[in-house]
Amino acid sequence: MIRFDHATKRYPGGLTALSDVSFDVAPGEMVLVGGHSGAGKSTLLKLIAAIERPTGGAVLVNGQNVGALKRAAIPYLRRNLGVVFQDQKLLFDRNAFENVMLPLAIAGFPPREAAKRARAALDKVGLLEREKAMPVALSGGEQQRLSIARAVVNRPNLLLADEPTAHLDPDTARDVAEIFLDFHRVGVTVFIATYDDAYFAPAAPRKLTLDHGRLLA
Amino acid sequence: MNIWFSHQSAAFSLALRRLLVAPVNTLLSLLAMGIALALPAGGQMLFANAQQLANRSAPAARISLYLAVDADRKAATDLESKFKNNPAIKSWQFMAREETLARMKKSEGLGDVIDALPKNPFPDAYTLVPRDEGPDATEKLAAELRKLPKVDHVQLDSAWVRRLDALLRLGRTSLLLLATLLGVGLIAITFNTIRLQVLTQRAEIEVSRLLGATDAFIRRPFYWFGALQGLGGGLVAWCIVRLATLGLAGPIGELGQLYSLGFTLEPLSAVGSGVLLLAAVGLGWAGAALSLRQYLKDI
Numbered sequence: 001m002i003r004f005d006h007a008t009k010r011y012p013g014g015l016t017a018l019s020d021v022s023f024d025v026a027p028g029e030m031v032l033v034g035g036h037s038g039a040g041k042s043t044l045l046k047l048i049a050a051i052e053r054p055t056g057g058a059v060l061v062n063g064q065n066v067g068a069l070k071r072a073a074i075p076y077l078r079r080n081l082g083v084v085f086q087d088q089k090l091l092f093d094r095n096a097f098e099n100v101m102l103p104l105a106i107a108g109f110p111p112r113e114a115a116k117r118a119r120a121a122l123d124k125v126g127l128l129e130r131e132k133a134m135p136v137a138l139s140g141g142e143q144q145r146l147s148i149a150r151a152v153v154n155r156p157n158l159l160l161a162d163e164p165t166a167h168l169d170p171d172t173a174r175d176v177a178e179i180f181l182d183f184h185r186v187g188v189t190v191f192i193a194t195y196d197d198a199y200f201a202p203a204a205p206r207k208l209t210l211d212h213g214r215l216l217a
Numbered sequence: 218m219n220i221w222f223s224h225q226s227a228a229f230s231l232a233l234r235r236l237l238v239a240p241v242n243t244l245l246s247l248l249a250m251g252i253a254l255a256l257p258a259g260g261q262m263l264f265a266n267a268q269q270l271a272n273r274s275a276p277a278a279r280i281s282l283y284l285a286v287d288a289d290r291k292a293a294t295d296l297e298s299k300f301k302n303n304p305a306i307k308s309w310q311f312m313a314r315e316e317t318l319a320r321m322k323k324s325e326g327l328g329d330v331i332d333a334l335p336k337n338p339f340p341d342a343y344t345l346v347p348r349d350e351g352p353d354a355t356e357k358l359a360a361e362l363r364k365l366p367k368v369d370h371v372q373l374d375s376a377w378v379r380r381l382d383a384l385l386r387l388g389r390t391s392l393l394l395l396a397t398l399l400g401v402g403l404i405a406i407t408f409n410t411i412r413l414q415v416l417t418q419r420a421e422i423e424v425s426r427l428l429g430a431t432d433a434f435i436r437r438p439f440y441w442f443g444a445l446q447g448l449g450g451g452l453v454a455w456c457i458v459r460l461a462t463l464g465l466a467g468p469i470g471e472l473g474q475l476y477s478l479g480f481t482l483e484p485l486s487a488v489g490s491g492v493l494l495l496a497a498v499g500l501g502w503a504g505a506a507l508s509l510r511q512y513l514k515d516i
């Protein structure tokens with residue numbers, strides 16, 4: 001499903017965020033990425049979603065070398081994965097429902113079908129009653145759940161999440177983690193950068209640890 | 218086709234929403250565009266009217282020739298033999314000074330004045346029809362006639378029409394220049410509003426890209442925005458021209474009556490209105506395209 005082959009990422013300015021990282025993720029696996037702040041966890045996720053390109057080695061998703069994708073092909077890669085961003089990237093001038101509708105509008109779903117899917121996704125994360133709420137009116141946990149709903153509304157088979165339980169109280173964090181466990185249970189490949197391994201323990205996930213951009217054995 | 222349509226209609230309603238979310242800004246842009254468009258559109262409308270007037274009142278070229286007041290009938294018959302030998306003259310009509318006097322006496326108010334004059338103030342006169350009615354040939358013939366003895370004054374009756382025609386041609390060129398300048402101004406207005414739009418929608422553009430939006434998807438609402446704003450500006454311009462027409466119709470009608478031209482101000486034609494609106498939409502679209510090329514690439 002995902003293959004890192006001696007992948008290296010050096011940011012302009014000289015900082016090497018990832019160096020010589022190699023691993024494989026099989027379909028349906030749940031993988032946690034740990035490591036200190038600045039270890040390169042977010043960079044690793046960004047390489048998978050082609051938000052950044054590797055400066056060395058290769059990153060393959062479903063057999064596709066995403067580092068070498070043409071600019072015009074990147075949108076179609078992204079439509080097939082769900083990403084929960086570290087800073088969520090919700091649109092604050094649109095309500096919860098409209099935020100979840102965005103990926104469907106981008107993919108060109110007919111409005112009625114899209115609305116049905118969006119409500120199903122909101123229901124999945126327990127936000128169906130809040131569909132008219134603007135993001136500012138939502139609590140931290142609700143915002144996180146909204147960003148998960150937006151990530152899964154396209155029904156991707158690969159779900160990436162960047163510290164989805166950070167800054168949440170333990171009960172809320174457990175609820176959020178439970179959503180990812182559910183997706184894992186139905187066969188979605190789940191790839192999470194996190195410090196809170198304990199919440200995901202029921203899935204017995206594989207663990208990758210980064211240290212200053214290097215993968216620890 | 219279905220996806221295309223739903224994409225377009227989504228972009229259209231998004232653009233409309235963005236226009237309505239800042240009504241004051243939108244209104245100001247529409248006014249600026251409307252005024253910029255109203256100038257050439259109104260000018261075009263006036264010129265079309267003037268052109269029509271010029272065409273309608275253009276008489277067949279006639280030359281009026283007045284003899285000196287002291288010329289006798291002999292001078293007149295001498296002239297007629299010259300007319301007969303001039304191939305450039307098709308026909309002529311003599312107007313004796315007595316006839317003119319009698320006609321003038323009959324007209325309202327002039328009778329008393331003429332009675333008070335010691336002698337007939339009118340000269341003998343001819344109206345000539347040239348064989349070639351083109352402006353150059355008529356002018357040449359008039360010059361020849363002026364050199365004849367006892368001829369006091371030769372007048373080309375269509376001279377004012379031709380002067381008006383030349384003036385209109387000059388006006389049309391200036392109008393084209395003005396329209397070009399204002400068209401560029403219009404593109405600049407859209408260019409700037411789209412630039413501001415791109416800045417305001419930065420977060421939305423960035424998030425959409427991350428969620429798999431193509432460039433076309435991101436650009437679409439901005440094109441609609443530019444085109445809709447253009448259309449709005451065009452409608453404002455149309456209203457301005459229409460109001461101006463209504464305002465001017467009265468005074469111009471009176472003027473026409475005074476000069477017995479039977480002339481009324483025609484409003485902007487359907488074709489003219491269509492061209493105005495299409496041009497407005499096109500210019501808005503072009504401004505958006507230029508702006509997007511400039512500002513979208515670095516998001």
Ligand SMILES: Nc1ncnc2c1ncn2[C@@H]1O[C@H](COP(=O)(O)OP(=O)(O)O)[C@@H](O)[C@H]1O
Nearest residue numbers: 011012015017036037038039040041042043044
């Ligand atoms: N766009 C960027 N430009 C330059 N340096 C960056 C950029 N993004 C991240 N970095 C640097 O790369 C390193 C890894 O960052 P990141 O992948 O965000 O780590 P983590 O998510 O594990 O905290 C950090 O030192 C960070 O400062």
Ligand SMILES: [Mg+2]
Nearest residue numbers: 041042086162
């Ligand atoms: Mg990070």
